[in-house]
Amino acid sequence: MIGWRGSRQLVLIIVAIALLLDNMLLTTVVPIIPEFLYDIRHPDAPLDSFPRTPLTTHTPAPPTPSPCSADGEPLPTAEVVTLSPEENFTLYREMEERHKELVGETVEVGILFASKAFVQLLVNPIVGPLTHRIGYSIPMFAGFVIMFISTIIFAFGRSYLVLFIARALQGIGSSCSSVSGMGMLADRYTDDKERGNAMGIALGGLALGVLIGPPFGGVMYEFVGKSAPFLILSALALGDGLLQLFMLQPSIQRAETEPPSLKALISDPYILIAAGSITFANMGIAMLEPSLPLWMVDNMGATRWEQGVAFLPASISYLVGTNLFGPLGHKIGRWFAACLGLIIIGCCLIMIPMATSIVHLIIPNAGLGFAIGMVDSSMMPELGFLVDIRHSAVYGSVYALGDVAFCVGFAVGPALSGTLVKSIGFEWMLVGIAILCFLYAPLLTLLKNPPTKEEKKVGTTTNEDTVAEAEAVVAAEATALAPPCANGGTLNVGNDVLILATAKSPAIMHEGMTNEAFECERL
Incomplete structure (x- = not known):
């Protein structure tokens, strides 16, 4: 343990595990919350009481006469259960009411999901400058404590308000973990190429959390119960906290150089362009989180585990994309990788509403996850590079700004998702986000050769x-x-x-x- 303390590789492992658990909690709730909220409001008619396949109004064909046996006696026929016209009409009325309920619930689920990102958005400008004063290790450990409490509340919460509080509390913990973690990596890995590789691996932990979360939550909810996945996550978070406590030994460490102010970073157009690409890249998947499961139930009759597995291709490809474009983005140009990623995201978002079964969602979801991985793994190290050449090498505030960009996407996306689904429909909502991605992509060409601090002084x-x-x-x-x-x-x-x-x-x-x-x- 003493030999490992202070090791760059150990810091990378701890940051990757923290991002893994944070994003497992983030996505485990995706297949659980929508149906759980519906069921606690309709205890006499839960979603499982409805048929999972769309009904047809056609009258079933009469059974064919059974062939006779050798002795001339007719063989027994299978009994066919049919609904009377009155029962069929009643069931269709109930299905129509369920459709309206699910569309209306999209708004509330979207607000609940967005609460985490919104709180994180508010806390980031506090955590970033705080890391300059006390270092990265104490906020990192504080993030674990808050996330552990949030997970326990999720496990035993049985009302919308309690779940809303748990989700908002998670935003505070996520802010501490992500800002401190990325700043710690940028501080330990000073070479631009090594930094890109390290952040690609750390984002791979984030991707693995996104990958495991939805199927893990859906399967555990269906076969074990609602509390089980959160209790397992709380145990894993406890192990990560002990690792931080013994290995990082949280203590106060002040920055040696004068850090750039948030105002200077926000007024830097090149940093804003890089951060904006993170926002638009993640806004599409953020809108899908509350709306896609309900859309699948309404249009495909999807089960709980199918709602969770629907995000599996995106998560796997995101894991591949972050690990591939961490080092590759440095070679081909991070601006080019992010620009191409935004274009692919737009194309995949347009393809998703065309799906008529869960199989059809595989290709667009996989392309969506891979492209988001391209943008995130390229722009996160690019933010550190821009601070190095245009400001001073202190990274808390710039990664607070990068996390703000990430949170804007995950706050605006779910919050607007329900309203947009009700007003213009699921399909046009995704088309609109795709158009925004297409329009933003050309701005990334400005990051091809950003001016350095010396060039900026000469120019001004x-x-x-x-x-x-x-x-x-x-x-x-x-x-x-x-x-x-x-x-x-x-x-x-x-x-x-x-x-x-x-x-x-x-x-x-x-x-x-x-x-x-x-x-x-x-x-």
């Missing part, structure tokens, strides 16, 4: 040495080209550059001299 300020050098060059040109003055000097009154140089040097002007006399004496 002029120091005294530069002024003196410019005046010397202008004076030499004026001496060679200007006509002689009355006292033997030279003057080029029409030279605008000379006048500008004179205006920038008011200290050498003498009182009581005309402009012409001053110019002659100076030259």
